[in-house]
Amino acid sequence: MKLNCIAVDDEPLALGLVCSFIERTPFLQLAGRYANAIDALKAIHAGKTDLVYLDIQMPDLNGMELARVIANGPETPRIIFTTAYKQFSLEGYKVDALDYLLKPFNYEEFLRSATKAQAYFELVNKPAAADVEETAYFDSRYLFLKVEYQFVRIALDEILYIEGLKDYIKVHLKNDAKPIMSLTSLKALEEKLSPRRFMRIHRSYIVALDKITAMTKSAVQIGATSIAVGNQYKDEFNRFLGKWL
Template identity: 65%
Template sequence: MNLTCIAVDDEPLALGLVSVFIEKTPFLTLVGKYSSAVEALQGLHDQKVDLIFLDIQMPDLTGIELARVLGQAQQNGAGPRIIFTTAFNNFAIEGYKVDALDYLLKPFNYEEFLRAANKAKAYFELINRPAPAPAVAAAPVATEPEEDSLFLKVEYQLVRVAFKDILYIEGLKDYVKVHLQGSNKPILSLTSLKALEDKLPARKFMRVHRSFIVSLDKISSLTRNSIQIGTMTIPVSDQYKDAFSVFLSKWT
């Protein structure tokens, strides 16, 4: 698959670097480069573009504003998708609110650029994949109700903990601390973070650090490298950044 791309940046050096990276990537074709979002918007009327590498801080029309202009076409599946390129990490949430595919923080190298480009390629391959043939209806299968809690060994007893009450879990050497909503005192349990991770539903919890698991619906804010839950800032380590990026891409 080949993706047509444009680069948009008001800094000549940054625009030149992104253009070189695009031309260096076999499955990307550079069809335009622009020093302003206004120029890019005019260019988008003249040709079909799959992907935009877009700076955020620009005069007249910012990258976020351009993304909002293009938003309706994206919802209809006709518009280009966006990878933001910026020197400011405080725009991460805004970037994902306009459904950007990825967010490259300057200065970035070719390896980081290629990772984002591959994510875009995977996205376009997925949406262009032929629909599977309709399956023959099968008899309904009875399913067990989903678990909503787990039991933790606390001192000499088993304590039931509801998933909805968990804010985040902190791993210590031989114990875990389970921090609960509405409680100033965490539960201390003799188990490993890995053993607990295997018991938690993946759609509700995510491990973001060798020492932390977070409850996804308790996140109050986030950046590329950290998560805020209440007053607690939790780092995202390199080992878990790929999975975290997938979650970020769905943040709206």
């Protein structure tokens, strides 16, 4: 399958480079190029867009603002940020961007990011008959998680926390900069994980209890990551917190 892409950047040279990389990649289709986010938003509303290569620092409506509009709208293209400012990486994570390309980047870096997007869309668009297959199974020490077309073994002791996104999960591991992504639901995993080792504290997070390094009544800390406790999970969390006090 080919992914319909648009590129958005107010710098002509940067826009031209991204467009040339898209056209050079066999599984990408350049559907439009825009010098501002407002025109890009009109294009997204007008037709099917799978992937948006999006600069951040732009006049009027910047890339991060556009990403928030997209996230709350009926169309849900995925975003890969292309920016010279690394300080926006955390915000990019919050709007569920697929990747974050830091300028200047070469074609090898672009292709690696595009391949990640391709893998995501293949997971999302797999045949309906495959949807009934098990996406994860367990033994006492390991989680076997379906990643693309194979099951990957993950040691339960290595899991820090599991993050649920729109239609897939990310498993965050010790000593691993990149989380493992799988097309399954947080609810499906919650039903199988042992409540003695894992707890759901938010509609988007399950945490490994033995990896918690600090807690308050409203959040847990796992290393450098702080995760808020959702309102509907506070009663159970407070019972757990009481055992610490």
